[in-house]
Amino acid sequence: MRVSVLIFPGSNCDMDAIHAWSKVLHAKVTPVWHKDHDLANPDLVFIPGGFSFGDYLRSGAIARFSPVMNDVAAFAKKGGYLFGVCNGFQILCEMGLLPGALLTNKHLKFLCQDVNIRVASTRSPFTANLTKDRILHIPIAHGMGQYFADEDTLDRLEDGDQVAFRYCDAAGDASDAANPNGSARSIAGITDAAGRILGMMPHPERHAEAELGSVDGATLLSCIMQHLSKAA
Amino acid sequence: MKKVRVIVRLRQGVLDPQGKTAEHALHSLGFEEVRDVRIGKYIELELDETLEADKLHEHVKEMCDKLLANPVIEDYEIVEG
Incomplete structure:
Protein backbone atom coordinates (compact mmCIF):
# COMPACT_ATOMS: atom_id res chain seq x y z
CA MET A 1 0.00 0.00 0.00
CA ARG A 2 1.18 3.49 -0.81
CA VAL A 3 0.67 6.16 1.84
CA SER A 4 1.36 9.84 1.24
CA VAL A 5 1.97 11.76 4.46
CA LEU A 6 1.30 15.49 4.14
CA ILE A 7 3.67 17.92 5.83
CA PHE A 8 2.79 21.55 6.61
CA PRO A 9 4.89 24.17 8.35
CA GLY A 10 4.19 23.28 11.98
CA SER A 11 3.34 19.62 11.47
CA ASN A 12 5.09 17.69 14.23
CA CYS A 13 3.74 14.15 14.06
CA ASP A 14 4.78 13.62 10.45
CA MET A 15 7.96 11.70 11.33
CA ASP A 16 6.10 9.50 13.84
CA ALA A 17 3.51 8.74 11.18
CA ILE A 18 6.14 8.01 8.53
CA HIS A 19 7.94 5.72 10.99
CA ALA A 20 4.76 3.83 11.92
CA TRP A 21 3.59 3.39 8.34
CA SER A 22 6.97 2.47 6.87
CA LYS A 23 8.88 0.66 9.64
CA VAL A 24 6.04 -0.98 11.55
CA LEU A 25 3.45 -1.56 8.85
CA HIS A 26 5.85 -1.73 5.88
CA ALA A 27 3.78 0.53 3.66
CA LYS A 28 5.44 2.50 0.91
CA VAL A 29 5.49 6.04 2.27
CA THR A 30 5.96 9.31 0.42
CA PRO A 31 6.27 12.53 2.44
CA VAL A 32 4.46 15.32 0.56
CA TRP A 33 5.27 18.96 1.27
CA HIS A 34 2.21 21.23 1.40
CA LYS A 35 3.35 23.21 -1.64
CA ASP A 36 3.76 20.13 -3.81
CA HIS A 37 1.33 19.34 -6.58
CA ASP A 38 1.99 15.64 -6.78
CA LEU A 39 0.44 13.29 -4.25
CA ALA A 40 2.59 10.45 -5.65
CA ASN A 41 -0.37 8.26 -6.62
CA PRO A 42 -1.28 7.07 -3.13
CA ASP A 43 -3.84 4.55 -1.92
CA LEU A 44 -4.20 6.62 1.24
CA VAL A 72 -6.26 16.13 -1.81
CA ALA A 73 -9.82 17.33 -2.44
CA ALA A 74 -9.69 15.97 -6.00
CA PHE A 75 -8.28 12.66 -4.70
CA ALA A 76 -11.14 12.41 -2.19
CA LYS A 77 -13.69 13.26 -4.84
CA LYS A 78 -12.40 10.43 -6.99
CA GLY A 79 -13.00 8.03 -4.10
CA GLY A 80 -9.55 8.16 -2.51
CA TYR A 81 -9.07 7.40 1.18
CA LEU A 82 -8.09 10.10 3.68
CA PHE A 83 -6.96 9.58 7.27
CA GLY A 84 -6.55 12.67 9.47
CA LEU A 98 -16.04 15.94 7.63
CA PRO A 99 -18.87 17.66 9.49
CA GLY A 100 -18.43 19.68 12.69
CA ALA A 101 -15.46 21.48 14.21
CA LEU A 102 -12.92 21.06 16.99
CA LEU A 103 -13.11 23.59 19.81
CA THR A 104 -10.82 24.41 22.72
CA ASN A 105 -10.91 21.62 25.31
CA LYS A 106 -13.69 22.10 27.82
CA HIS A 107 -11.31 22.71 30.72
CA LEU A 108 -8.95 24.80 28.57
CA LYS A 109 -5.89 22.71 29.35
CA PHE A 110 -3.70 21.14 26.71
CA LEU A 111 -4.09 17.40 27.27
CA CYS A 112 -1.25 14.96 26.69
CA GLN A 113 -2.22 11.58 28.08
CA ASP A 114 -3.21 8.02 27.24
CA VAL A 115 -6.94 7.49 26.84
CA ASN A 116 -9.26 4.61 26.13
CA ILE A 117 -11.42 4.78 23.05
CA ARG A 118 -14.13 2.35 22.11
CA VAL A 119 -14.72 1.16 18.57
CA ALA A 120 -18.22 2.57 18.05
CA SER A 121 -18.66 1.41 14.47
CA THR A 122 -17.12 -1.19 12.17
CA ARG A 123 -18.92 0.15 9.11
CA SER A 124 -15.93 1.72 7.38
CA PRO A 125 -12.78 -0.13 6.29
CA PHE A 126 -10.83 1.92 8.87
CA THR A 127 -12.37 -0.20 11.64
CA ALA A 128 -13.94 -3.12 9.74
CA ASN A 129 -11.42 -5.65 11.07
CA LEU A 130 -11.90 -4.61 14.68
CA THR A 131 -14.56 -5.94 17.00
CA LYS A 132 -17.30 -3.46 17.81
CA ASP A 133 -16.89 -2.10 21.36
CA ARG A 134 -13.26 -3.15 21.49
CA ILE A 135 -11.29 -0.76 23.67
CA LEU A 136 -8.13 0.72 22.23
CA HIS A 137 -5.46 2.38 24.31
CA ILE A 138 -4.24 5.40 22.36
CA PRO A 139 -2.69 8.74 23.39
CA ILE A 140 -4.17 12.18 22.86
CA ALA A 141 -2.18 15.42 22.67
CA HIS A 142 -4.28 18.46 21.91
CA GLY A 143 -5.56 21.79 23.12
CA MET A 144 -8.42 21.96 20.66
CA GLY A 145 -10.02 18.54 20.58
CA ARG A 166 -15.85 7.32 21.53
CA TYR A 167 -13.80 8.17 24.59
CA CYS A 168 -14.54 5.66 27.34
CA ASP A 169 -13.30 4.35 30.67
CA ALA A 170 -11.39 1.10 31.13
CA ALA A 171 -14.69 -0.81 31.17
CA GLY A 172 -15.82 0.73 27.88
CA ASP A 173 -18.36 3.12 29.37
CA ALA A 174 -18.46 6.43 27.48
CA SER A 175 -19.18 8.38 30.65
CA ASP A 176 -18.70 12.12 31.09
CA ALA A 177 -15.82 11.41 33.46
CA ALA A 178 -14.02 9.50 30.70
CA ASN A 179 -14.53 12.29 28.16
CA PRO A 180 -11.25 14.21 28.42
CA ASN A 181 -12.10 17.31 26.40
CA GLY A 182 -15.88 17.68 26.53
CA SER A 183 -16.49 16.33 23.04
CA ALA A 184 -20.15 16.11 22.00
CA ARG A 185 -21.46 12.61 22.70
CA SER A 186 -17.89 11.56 23.64
CA ILE A 187 -16.91 11.51 19.98
CA ALA A 188 -13.21 10.81 19.40
CA GLY A 189 -13.38 10.07 15.67
CA ILE A 190 -15.81 10.10 12.76
CA THR A 191 -15.99 9.01 9.14
CA ASP A 192 -17.70 10.63 6.19
CA ALA A 193 -20.92 9.13 4.82
CA ALA A 194 -19.05 6.97 2.31
CA GLY A 195 -16.65 5.64 4.94
CA ARG A 196 -13.57 6.69 3.00
CA ILE A 197 -12.50 9.60 5.19
CA LEU A 198 -11.59 9.14 8.85
CA GLY A 199 -10.75 11.92 11.29
CA MET A 200 -9.77 11.24 14.89
CA MET A 201 -8.13 13.20 17.70
CA PRO A 202 -6.14 10.33 19.34
CA HIS A 203 -2.78 9.42 17.80
CA PRO A 204 -2.61 5.77 16.64
CA GLU A 205 0.88 6.34 15.20
CA ARG A 206 2.18 6.97 18.73
CA HIS A 207 1.10 3.54 19.95
CA ALA A 208 2.45 1.48 17.12
CA GLU A 209 5.14 -0.44 19.03
CA ALA A 210 5.09 -2.31 22.34
CA GLU A 211 8.18 -0.40 23.49
CA LEU A 212 6.12 2.79 23.33
CA GLY A 213 3.30 1.46 25.49
CA SER A 214 0.89 -0.36 23.22
CA VAL A 215 0.40 -1.73 19.73
CA ASP A 216 -3.28 -0.76 19.59
CA GLY A 217 -2.42 2.08 17.23
CA ALA A 218 -0.69 -0.26 14.80
CA THR A 219 -3.70 -2.58 14.95
CA LEU A 220 -5.91 0.34 14.01
CA LEU A 221 -3.65 1.52 11.16
CA SER A 222 -3.40 -2.02 9.83
CA CYS A 223 -7.19 -2.18 9.21
CA ILE A 224 -7.22 0.30 6.35
CA MET A 225 -3.94 -1.15 5.12
CA GLN A 226 -5.45 -4.63 4.82
CA HIS A 227 -8.46 -3.20 3.01
CA LEU A 228 -6.41 -1.21 0.51
CA SER A 229 -3.85 -3.96 -0.03
CA LYS A 230 -6.69 -6.32 -0.89
CA ALA A 231 -8.13 -3.79 -3.28
CA ALA A 232 -4.81 -3.25 -5.05
CA MET B 1 -7.00 53.17 2.31
CA LYS B 2 -10.18 51.89 3.89
CA LYS B 3 -10.30 50.29 7.28
CA VAL B 4 -12.80 47.51 7.91
CA ARG B 5 -13.21 45.72 11.20
CA VAL B 6 -14.49 42.20 11.54
CA ILE B 7 -15.78 40.85 14.83
CA VAL B 8 -15.95 37.07 15.08
CA ARG B 9 -18.01 35.54 17.86
CA LEU B 10 -18.68 31.97 18.91
CA ARG B 11 -22.26 31.18 17.98
CA GLN B 12 -24.95 30.96 20.61
CA GLY B 13 -25.01 27.46 22.02
CA VAL B 14 -21.29 26.93 21.49
CA LEU B 15 -19.58 26.55 24.83
CA ASP B 16 -16.98 29.25 25.46
CA PRO B 17 -14.70 27.93 28.21
CA GLN B 18 -12.41 30.94 27.93
CA GLY B 19 -15.33 33.30 28.52
CA LYS B 20 -16.53 31.19 31.45
CA THR B 21 -13.09 31.31 33.05
CA ALA B 22 -12.91 35.09 32.64
CA GLU B 23 -16.41 35.34 34.12
CA HIS B 24 -15.35 33.37 37.20
CA ALA B 25 -12.24 35.55 37.53
CA LEU B 26 -14.35 38.73 37.35
CA HIS B 27 -16.66 37.33 40.07
CA SER B 28 -13.71 36.59 42.30
CA LEU B 29 -12.56 40.20 41.78
CA GLY B 30 -15.90 41.29 43.22
CA PHE B 31 -17.70 42.19 39.99
CA GLU B 32 -20.79 40.26 40.91
CA GLU B 33 -22.96 42.00 38.32
CA VAL B 34 -21.28 40.02 35.53
CA ARG B 35 -23.80 37.57 34.08
CA ASP B 36 -21.94 36.25 31.08
CA VAL B 37 -18.64 36.69 29.28
CA ARG B 38 -18.07 35.65 25.69
CA ILE B 39 -14.66 36.03 24.10
CA GLY B 40 -14.32 36.49 20.36
CA LYS B 41 -11.87 37.81 17.82
CA TYR B 42 -11.35 41.28 16.47
CA ILE B 43 -9.80 41.55 13.02
CA GLU B 44 -8.74 44.81 11.34
CA LEU B 45 -8.40 44.89 7.58
CA GLU B 46 -6.79 47.69 5.60
CA LEU B 47 -8.06 47.65 2.05
CA ASP B 48 -7.20 49.43 -1.16
CA GLU B 49 -10.10 51.51 -2.34
CA THR B 50 -9.83 50.45 -5.94
CA LEU B 51 -13.19 48.67 -5.69
CA GLU B 52 -16.48 50.44 -5.21
CA ALA B 53 -18.02 50.21 -1.78
CA ASP B 54 -20.57 47.49 -2.57
CA LYS B 55 -18.03 45.26 -4.22
CA LEU B 56 -15.59 45.81 -1.37
CA HIS B 57 -18.23 44.81 1.18
CA GLU B 58 -18.97 41.73 -0.86
CA HIS B 59 -15.28 40.85 -0.87
CA VAL B 60 -14.98 41.23 2.91
CA LYS B 61 -18.02 38.99 3.32
CA GLU B 62 -16.35 36.42 1.11
CA MET B 63 -13.15 36.67 3.17
CA CYS B 64 -15.19 35.96 6.30
CA ASP B 65 -17.08 33.04 4.76
CA LYS B 66 -13.97 31.47 3.29
CA LEU B 67 -11.36 32.02 5.94
CA LEU B 68 -11.86 34.47 8.79
CA ALA B 69 -14.83 32.71 10.41
CA ASN B 70 -15.99 29.10 10.53
CA PRO B 71 -19.78 29.08 10.11
CA VAL B 72 -20.07 25.81 12.03
CA ILE B 73 -19.06 27.53 15.26
CA GLU B 74 -18.82 31.27 14.59
CA ASP B 75 -20.83 34.30 13.53
CA TYR B 76 -19.22 37.47 12.24
CA GLU B 77 -20.05 41.12 11.96
CA ILE B 78 -18.47 43.55 9.53
CA VAL B 79 -17.99 47.09 10.82
CA GLU B 80 -17.00 49.68 8.25
CA GLY B 81 -15.58 53.12 8.80
Whole structure:
Protein backbone atom coordinates (compact mmCIF):
# COMPACT_ATOMS: atom_id res chain seq x y z
CA MET A 1 0.00 0.00 0.00
CA ARG A 2 1.18 3.49 -0.81
CA VAL A 3 0.67 6.16 1.84
CA SER A 4 1.36 9.84 1.24
CA VAL A 5 1.97 11.76 4.46
CA LEU A 6 1.30 15.49 4.14
CA ILE A 7 3.67 17.92 5.83
CA PHE A 8 2.79 21.55 6.61
CA PRO A 9 4.89 24.17 8.35
CA GLY A 10 4.19 23.28 11.98
CA SER A 11 3.34 19.62 11.47
CA ASN A 12 5.09 17.69 14.23
CA CYS A 13 3.74 14.15 14.06
CA ASP A 14 4.78 13.62 10.45
CA MET A 15 7.96 11.70 11.33
CA ASP A 16 6.10 9.50 13.84
CA ALA A 17 3.51 8.74 11.18
CA ILE A 18 6.14 8.01 8.53
CA HIS A 19 7.94 5.72 10.99
CA ALA A 20 4.76 3.83 11.92
CA TRP A 21 3.59 3.39 8.34
CA SER A 22 6.97 2.47 6.87
CA LYS A 23 8.88 0.66 9.64
CA VAL A 24 6.04 -0.98 11.55
CA LEU A 25 3.45 -1.56 8.85
CA HIS A 26 5.85 -1.73 5.88
CA ALA A 27 3.78 0.53 3.66
CA LYS A 28 5.44 2.50 0.91
CA VAL A 29 5.49 6.04 2.27
CA THR A 30 5.96 9.31 0.42
CA PRO A 31 6.27 12.53 2.44
CA VAL A 32 4.46 15.32 0.56
CA TRP A 33 5.27 18.96 1.27
CA HIS A 34 2.21 21.23 1.40
CA LYS A 35 3.35 23.21 -1.64
CA ASP A 36 3.76 20.13 -3.81
CA HIS A 37 1.33 19.34 -6.58
CA ASP A 38 1.99 15.64 -6.78
CA LEU A 39 0.44 13.29 -4.25
CA ALA A 40 2.59 10.45 -5.65
CA ASN A 41 -0.37 8.26 -6.62
CA PRO A 42 -1.28 7.07 -3.13
CA ASP A 43 -3.84 4.55 -1.92
CA LEU A 44 -4.20 6.62 1.24
CA VAL A 45 -3.42 10.21 2.17
CA PHE A 46 -2.48 10.59 5.83
CA ILE A 47 -2.74 14.06 7.40
CA PRO A 48 -0.65 14.04 10.57
CA GLY A 49 -0.92 16.00 13.79
CA GLY A 50 0.85 19.16 14.78
CA PHE A 51 0.19 22.86 14.70
CA SER A 52 0.04 23.68 11.01
CA PHE A 53 0.68 27.40 10.50
CA GLY A 54 0.88 27.84 14.27
CA ASP A 55 -2.84 27.12 14.66
CA TYR A 56 -3.30 30.79 13.73
CA LEU A 57 -6.90 31.94 13.30
CA ARG A 58 -8.27 28.42 13.97
CA SER A 59 -6.59 25.02 13.93
CA GLY A 60 -6.39 23.87 10.33
CA ALA A 61 -7.93 27.05 8.91
CA ILE A 62 -4.85 28.09 6.95
CA ALA A 63 -3.62 24.60 6.05
CA ARG A 64 -6.79 23.83 4.17
CA PHE A 65 -5.79 26.42 1.56
CA SER A 66 -2.29 25.03 0.99
CA PRO A 67 -1.67 24.22 -2.69
CA VAL A 68 -1.59 20.45 -2.12
CA MET A 69 -5.09 20.51 -0.64
CA ASN A 70 -6.61 21.01 -4.10
CA ASP A 71 -5.07 17.69 -5.06
CA VAL A 72 -6.26 16.13 -1.81
CA ALA A 73 -9.82 17.33 -2.44
CA ALA A 74 -9.69 15.97 -6.00
CA PHE A 75 -8.28 12.66 -4.70
CA ALA A 76 -11.14 12.41 -2.19
CA LYS A 77 -13.69 13.26 -4.84
CA LYS A 78 -12.40 10.43 -6.99
CA GLY A 79 -13.00 8.03 -4.10
CA GLY A 80 -9.55 8.16 -2.51
CA TYR A 81 -9.07 7.40 1.18
CA LEU A 82 -8.09 10.10 3.68
CA PHE A 83 -6.96 9.58 7.27
CA GLY A 84 -6.55 12.67 9.47
CA VAL A 85 -5.19 12.54 13.00
CA CYS A 86 -5.44 15.42 15.47
CA ASN A 87 -4.53 18.50 13.40
CA GLY A 88 -5.34 16.32 10.39
CA PHE A 89 -8.86 15.86 11.77
CA GLN A 90 -9.15 19.61 12.33
CA ILE A 91 -8.05 20.26 8.74
CA LEU A 92 -10.60 17.77 7.34
CA CYS A 93 -13.36 19.55 9.28
CA GLU A 94 -12.19 22.97 8.10
CA MET A 95 -12.24 21.65 4.52
CA GLY A 96 -15.81 20.53 5.00
CA LEU A 97 -14.90 16.93 4.15
CA LEU A 98 -16.04 15.94 7.63
CA PRO A 99 -18.87 17.66 9.49
CA GLY A 100 -18.43 19.68 12.69
CA ALA A 101 -15.46 21.48 14.21
CA LEU A 102 -12.92 21.06 16.99
CA LEU A 103 -13.11 23.59 19.81
CA THR A 104 -10.82 24.41 22.72
CA ASN A 105 -10.91 21.62 25.31
CA LYS A 106 -13.69 22.10 27.82
CA HIS A 107 -11.31 22.71 30.72
CA LEU A 108 -8.95 24.80 28.57
CA LYS A 109 -5.89 22.71 29.35
CA PHE A 110 -3.70 21.14 26.71
CA LEU A 111 -4.09 17.40 27.27
CA CYS A 112 -1.25 14.96 26.69
CA GLN A 113 -2.22 11.58 28.08
CA ASP A 114 -3.21 8.02 27.24
CA VAL A 115 -6.94 7.49 26.84
CA ASN A 116 -9.26 4.61 26.13
CA ILE A 117 -11.42 4.78 23.05
CA ARG A 118 -14.13 2.35 22.11
CA VAL A 119 -14.72 1.16 18.57
CA ALA A 120 -18.22 2.57 18.05
CA SER A 121 -18.66 1.41 14.47
CA THR A 122 -17.12 -1.19 12.17
CA ARG A 123 -18.92 0.15 9.11
CA SER A 124 -15.93 1.72 7.38
CA PRO A 125 -12.78 -0.13 6.29
CA PHE A 126 -10.83 1.92 8.87
CA THR A 127 -12.37 -0.20 11.64
CA ALA A 128 -13.94 -3.12 9.74
CA ASN A 129 -11.42 -5.65 11.07
CA LEU A 130 -11.90 -4.61 14.68
CA THR A 131 -14.56 -5.94 17.00
CA LYS A 132 -17.30 -3.46 17.81
CA ASP A 133 -16.89 -2.10 21.36
CA ARG A 134 -13.26 -3.15 21.49
CA ILE A 135 -11.29 -0.76 23.67
CA LEU A 136 -8.13 0.72 22.23
CA HIS A 137 -5.46 2.38 24.31
CA ILE A 138 -4.24 5.40 22.36
CA PRO A 139 -2.69 8.74 23.39
CA ILE A 140 -4.17 12.18 22.86
CA ALA A 141 -2.18 15.42 22.67
CA HIS A 142 -4.28 18.46 21.91
CA GLY A 143 -5.56 21.79 23.12
CA MET A 144 -8.42 21.96 20.66
CA GLY A 145 -10.02 18.54 20.58
CA GLN A 146 -13.53 19.16 21.75
CA TYR A 147 -15.67 17.81 18.95
CA PHE A 148 -18.64 20.06 18.22
CA ALA A 149 -21.54 19.80 15.80
CA ASP A 150 -25.16 20.89 16.08
CA GLU A 151 -27.68 18.35 17.37
CA ASP A 152 -29.05 17.55 13.89
CA THR A 153 -25.58 16.81 12.59
CA LEU A 154 -24.80 14.64 15.62
CA ASP A 155 -28.04 12.70 15.08
CA ARG A 156 -27.19 12.28 11.42
CA LEU A 157 -23.72 10.99 12.29
CA GLU A 158 -25.20 8.43 14.65
CA ASP A 159 -27.99 7.41 12.27
CA GLY A 160 -25.42 6.92 9.53
CA ASP A 161 -23.14 4.89 11.83
CA GLN A 162 -20.40 7.46 11.22
CA VAL A 163 -19.11 7.71 14.79
CA ALA A 164 -15.97 5.58 14.61
CA PHE A 165 -14.65 6.03 18.18
CA ARG A 166 -15.85 7.32 21.53
CA TYR A 167 -13.80 8.17 24.59
CA CYS A 168 -14.54 5.66 27.34
CA ASP A 169 -13.30 4.35 30.67
CA ALA A 170 -11.39 1.10 31.13
CA ALA A 171 -14.69 -0.81 31.17
CA GLY A 172 -15.82 0.73 27.88
CA ASP A 173 -18.36 3.12 29.37
CA ALA A 174 -18.46 6.43 27.48
CA SER A 175 -19.18 8.38 30.65
CA ASP A 176 -18.70 12.12 31.09
CA ALA A 177 -15.82 11.41 33.46
CA ALA A 178 -14.02 9.50 30.70
CA ASN A 179 -14.53 12.29 28.16
CA PRO A 180 -11.25 14.21 28.42
CA ASN A 181 -12.10 17.31 26.40
CA GLY A 182 -15.88 17.68 26.53
CA SER A 183 -16.49 16.33 23.04
CA ALA A 184 -20.15 16.11 22.00
CA ARG A 185 -21.46 12.61 22.70
CA SER A 186 -17.89 11.56 23.64
CA ILE A 187 -16.91 11.51 19.98
CA ALA A 188 -13.21 10.81 19.40
CA GLY A 189 -13.38 10.07 15.67
CA ILE A 190 -15.81 10.10 12.76
CA THR A 191 -15.99 9.01 9.14
CA ASP A 192 -17.70 10.63 6.19
CA ALA A 193 -20.92 9.13 4.82
CA ALA A 194 -19.05 6.97 2.31
CA GLY A 195 -16.65 5.64 4.94
CA ARG A 196 -13.57 6.69 3.00
CA ILE A 197 -12.50 9.60 5.19
CA LEU A 198 -11.59 9.14 8.85
CA GLY A 199 -10.75 11.92 11.29
CA MET A 200 -9.77 11.24 14.89
CA MET A 201 -8.13 13.20 17.70
CA PRO A 202 -6.14 10.33 19.34
CA HIS A 203 -2.78 9.42 17.80
CA PRO A 204 -2.61 5.77 16.64
CA GLU A 205 0.88 6.34 15.20
CA ARG A 206 2.18 6.97 18.73
CA HIS A 207 1.10 3.54 19.95
CA ALA A 208 2.45 1.48 17.12
CA GLU A 209 5.14 -0.44 19.03
CA ALA A 210 5.09 -2.31 22.34
CA GLU A 211 8.18 -0.40 23.49
CA LEU A 212 6.12 2.79 23.33
CA GLY A 213 3.30 1.46 25.49
CA SER A 214 0.89 -0.36 23.22
CA VAL A 215 0.40 -1.73 19.73
CA ASP A 216 -3.28 -0.76 19.59
CA GLY A 217 -2.42 2.08 17.23
CA ALA A 218 -0.69 -0.26 14.80
CA THR A 219 -3.70 -2.58 14.95
CA LEU A 220 -5.91 0.34 14.01
CA LEU A 221 -3.65 1.52 11.16
CA SER A 222 -3.40 -2.02 9.83
CA CYS A 223 -7.19 -2.18 9.21
CA ILE A 224 -7.22 0.30 6.35
CA MET A 225 -3.94 -1.15 5.12
CA GLN A 226 -5.45 -4.63 4.82
CA HIS A 227 -8.46 -3.20 3.01
CA LEU A 228 -6.41 -1.21 0.51
CA SER A 229 -3.85 -3.96 -0.03
CA LYS A 230 -6.69 -6.32 -0.89
CA ALA A 231 -8.13 -3.79 -3.28
CA ALA A 232 -4.81 -3.25 -5.05
CA MET B 1 -7.00 53.17 2.31
CA LYS B 2 -10.18 51.89 3.89
CA LYS B 3 -10.30 50.29 7.28
CA VAL B 4 -12.80 47.51 7.91
CA ARG B 5 -13.21 45.72 11.20
CA VAL B 6 -14.49 42.20 11.54
CA ILE B 7 -15.78 40.85 14.83
CA VAL B 8 -15.95 37.07 15.08
CA ARG B 9 -18.01 35.54 17.86
CA LEU B 10 -18.68 31.97 18.91
CA ARG B 11 -22.26 31.18 17.98
CA GLN B 12 -24.95 30.96 20.61
CA GLY B 13 -25.01 27.46 22.02
CA VAL B 14 -21.29 26.93 21.49
CA LEU B 15 -19.58 26.55 24.83
CA ASP B 16 -16.98 29.25 25.46
CA PRO B 17 -14.70 27.93 28.21
CA GLN B 18 -12.41 30.94 27.93
CA GLY B 19 -15.33 33.30 28.52
CA LYS B 20 -16.53 31.19 31.45
CA THR B 21 -13.09 31.31 33.05
CA ALA B 22 -12.91 35.09 32.64
CA GLU B 23 -16.41 35.34 34.12
CA HIS B 24 -15.35 33.37 37.20
CA ALA B 25 -12.24 35.55 37.53
CA LEU B 26 -14.35 38.73 37.35
CA HIS B 27 -16.66 37.33 40.07
CA SER B 28 -13.71 36.59 42.30
CA LEU B 29 -12.56 40.20 41.78
CA GLY B 30 -15.90 41.29 43.22
CA PHE B 31 -17.70 42.19 39.99
CA GLU B 32 -20.79 40.26 40.91
CA GLU B 33 -22.96 42.00 38.32
CA VAL B 34 -21.28 40.02 35.53
CA ARG B 35 -23.80 37.57 34.08
CA ASP B 36 -21.94 36.25 31.08
CA VAL B 37 -18.64 36.69 29.28
CA ARG B 38 -18.07 35.65 25.69
CA ILE B 39 -14.66 36.03 24.10
CA GLY B 40 -14.32 36.49 20.36
CA LYS B 41 -11.87 37.81 17.82
CA TYR B 42 -11.35 41.28 16.47
CA ILE B 43 -9.80 41.55 13.02
CA GLU B 44 -8.74 44.81 11.34
CA LEU B 45 -8.40 44.89 7.58
CA GLU B 46 -6.79 47.69 5.60
CA LEU B 47 -8.06 47.65 2.05
CA ASP B 48 -7.20 49.43 -1.16
CA GLU B 49 -10.10 51.51 -2.34
CA THR B 50 -9.83 50.45 -5.94
CA LEU B 51 -13.19 48.67 -5.69
CA GLU B 52 -16.48 50.44 -5.21
CA ALA B 53 -18.02 50.21 -1.78
CA ASP B 54 -20.57 47.49 -2.57
CA LYS B 55 -18.03 45.26 -4.22
CA LEU B 56 -15.59 45.81 -1.37
CA HIS B 57 -18.23 44.81 1.18
CA GLU B 58 -18.97 41.73 -0.86
CA HIS B 59 -15.28 40.85 -0.87
CA VAL B 60 -14.98 41.23 2.91
CA LYS B 61 -18.02 38.99 3.32
CA GLU B 62 -16.35 36.42 1.11
CA MET B 63 -13.15 36.67 3.17
CA CYS B 64 -15.19 35.96 6.30
CA ASP B 65 -17.08 33.04 4.76
CA LYS B 66 -13.97 31.47 3.29
CA LEU B 67 -11.36 32.02 5.94
CA LEU B 68 -11.86 34.47 8.79
CA ALA B 69 -14.83 32.71 10.41
CA ASN B 70 -15.99 29.10 10.53
CA PRO B 71 -19.78 29.08 10.11
CA VAL B 72 -20.07 25.81 12.03
CA ILE B 73 -19.06 27.53 15.26
CA GLU B 74 -18.82 31.27 14.59
CA ASP B 75 -20.83 34.30 13.53
CA TYR B 76 -19.22 37.47 12.24
CA GLU B 77 -20.05 41.12 11.96
CA ILE B 78 -18.47 43.55 9.53
CA VAL B 79 -17.99 47.09 10.82
CA GLU B 80 -17.00 49.68 8.25
CA GLY B 81 -15.58 53.12 8.80
